[in-house]
Each structure stands twice: as structure tokens, then as C-alpha cells.
Amino acid sequence: MILLAWKNIWRNRTRSMIMLVAIVIGVVGGSLFTAFYNGMIYQRINDAISNETSNIQIHAPQFLENKEINDTIPQIKTILNHIDTLTSLKAYSLRFKTMAMISSASNNTGVILIGTDSNREKVTTNISKKIVQGQYFATDKKNSLLVGEKLAEKLKLKLRSKVVITLQDSKGNIVSGAFRVVGIYNTGNTGFDSRVVYTTQADIQNLLADTSLYIHEIAIVLQNDGLTGSHAARLQAALPFVDVKTWKELYPEVGLMADYTQYLQLIYMTIIFLALSF
CATH class of the missing domain: 1.20.58 (Methane Monooxygenase Hydroxylase; Chain G, domain 1)
Known part of the structure; x- marks a missing residue:
């Protein structure tokens, strides 16, 4: 045959x-x-x-729907103790996160305002490596802001441009503060770059005139993405009072x-x- x-x-x-x-x-x-x-x-x-979600994120229940300033994560120390036991843990970052308004001399728009520990954020995400103009946060500069390149184009911003950030505090009062652009980043995702701005937790406290540390999001980056699902399930089982999500759940598409x-x-x-x- x-x-x-x-x-x-x-x-x-x-x-x-x-x-x-x-x-x-x-x-x-x-x-x-x-x-x-x-x-x-x-x-x-x-x-x-690397730039946006990390492998796992933790929030208070309902936070992702509303992004209200009072929807903070409870029992932070307990959560961090469990995070530290993850075998594939690389780094994590604790963030203030809320909706805000940013205004320049020429325009204004709504943004997601993130206040972070700059040192932890630097090892958790690649934002510090995506700076195309200016620099990452310097410890001696107050009211510093990182903006995406797409947002900078929309608001006609350049380095050292002055902007005003407006948001609601924990009591519902409208508060505003002046910030200066110290860095412009480009992640390649225009949607992200047009709506997310970064400052430090210390500058958030100054803006709110509140020494409280508001933590709305914990971003966890792992050494092995293959363990993301099992680590997230483990955290959710141990911490039923918070919402644990993987990057697949945050970006289902x-x-x-x-x-x-x-x-x-x-x-x-x-x-x-x-x-x-x-």
C-alpha cells in the first residue's frame, strides 16, 4: 500500500x-x-x-464599583502577614486610590488619582521605567505628580506645569490642591495613560489635611504568574472580608x-x- x-x-x-x-x-x-x-x-x-494591575489586587468590597474614599481596606496588618507567606511573592504596594478632577490652564478632566509609597511602587510596577520626560518622584519635592503622555497632550501639560487636583475628602467636603508635573510616562496603553495620575501618600495626606493613611488597593506582583490563581484563592479564603482579584478578573478581555x-x-x-x- x-x-x-x-x-x-x-x-x-x-x-x-x-x-x-x-x-x-x-x-x-x-x-x-x-x-x-x-x-x-x-x-x-x-x-x-507590569504597568497596571500586577498579578493580584486586594480591595474592600464594593470599592471597584464606586471608588469611594471611605471604602478603605480593613485589617491591613493581618492582610500583609498573609501576603508575606506567599511562596512566589516578589513585591507589593499599598495605594490610596480615588476619582478626582485635574485642571490645567487650558482644560480639565476626570482621572484616577493614586497615592503611593514611591519606593514600594518602584519595585511593584514599571511606571518608574516608563518615564519619557522628567523623573520619578524625588523625596525633596512636595506635591509632585506623574501624568500619562496622552493626558499631558489633552491638558497641554509639560514638565513643571501647574495643575489643580480636586476631590472629596472622607467627610464629603470638596478639597483642592496645586501640584506640579515632575514626570510624564508612557505605558503604551493610551486608555491607561489618559486617566491615571500618581502622587505620594504624604502629598495625599497634605491635600486632605488628614494624617490618616487611606489604603484602597494592595497590588501584589509575583515571580511566577502561573501561581496567580492559587495564591489569589488562598488569600481570598483566608481574608473573606476583602475582595481579592487576579489580573484576569480585572482585565477579562x-x-x-x-x-x-x-x-x-x-x-x-x-x-x-x-x-x-x-
Whole structure:
């Protein structure tokens, strides 16, 4: 049977060579396309984890829906003790996070205001490495602000531009403060860069005239993303009074694309061979 098939292949050499070349081109093309697509997806995942979400985030229940200043995380010390036991822990950052208004001389818009410990944030995310103009936070400068490049374009901001940040304090009063742009960052995600601004926790306390440390978000970065699901489940079971989410839950569209990459090559190759069979 094999001998008969071999003879049949070479009975019409031109046709056989055309089919062989078509199969090779189809297989190579499909493999290259899949590799390119997978690379693009995994780069997006890495960017999301490194610049935006980290692997795991912890919030008070309902915080993600409202982002109210009083929806702070309870029992911080207990939570940190559990975080420190994670085998794949790399770093974590505690953040103040709320909706605010930013106003420049030419325009204003709503933003997400993040107040953070600059040293912890530096090892938790890559924001400090994404500065395209200016610098990361300096300890001797008060009321410093990092803004995304897209937001800077919208508000016509440049380094040392003065802006006013307005938000509600814990009692519902409107408070405002003047800040200066010390750095402009670009993560490659225009949506993120147009709506998120960073300052320090100390500057938030000065703005609110309140020595309380408001923690709305704990971002956790792991050494191994493969342990994200198990570590998040472990934290949620131990800490039922908070909301623990993975990056896939925070960015479901990216997580969905990641889940489907393993099926992409099989589907693509099946289509190619079905086409060649005709």
C-alpha cells in the first residue's frame, strides 16, 4: 500500500511538487502567524501586569464599583502577614486610590488619582521605567505628580506645569490642591495613560489635611504568574472580608485572549489542511 502511494505521488511530479510547496507554505505561514499572535498577546499580558494591575489586587468590597474614599481596606496588618507567606511573592504596594478632577490652564478632566509609597511602587510596577520626560518622584519635592503622555497632550501639560487636583475628602467636603508635573510616562496603553495620575501618600495626606493613611488597593506582583490563581484563592479564603482579584478578573478581555491562544494554532492549521484537501 505504501509503495503504491509512493508511486502515485511521483506519477505526476508537477502536481505533487505544487501540493508539497503549498503544504509547506501553509504550515510555515500558520506557524509564523500563530507565533506572532501569541507574542503580541503575551506582551500585552506582561504590560498589563507590569504597568497596571500586577498579578493580584486586594480591595474592600464594593470599592471597584464606586471608588469611594471611605471604602478603605480593613485589617491591613493581618492582610500583609498573609501576603508575606506567599511562596512566589516578589513585591507589593499599598495605594490610596480615588476619582478626582485635574485642571490645567487650558482644560480639565476626570482621572484616577493614586497615592503611593514611591519606593514600594518602584519595585511593584514599571511606571518608574516608563518615564519619557522628567523623573520619578524625588523625596525633596512636595506635591509632585506623574501624568500619562496622552493626558499631558489633552491638558497641554509639560514638565513643571501647574495643575489643580480636586476631590472629596472622607467627610464629603470638596478639597483642592496645586501640584506640579515632575514626570510624564508612557505605558503604551493610551486608555491607561489618559486617566491615571500618581502622587505620594504624604502629598495625599497634605491635600486632605488628614494624617490618616487611606489604603484602597494592595497590588501584589509575583515571580511566577502561573501561581496567580492559587495564591489569589488562598488569600481570598483566608481574608473573606476583602475582595481579592487576579489580573484576569480585572482585565477579562486580556485573560480571554490568553486562554484562547492555545486553541488558535489548532484551528488555523485545520483550516489550512481543509483548504489544501480541495
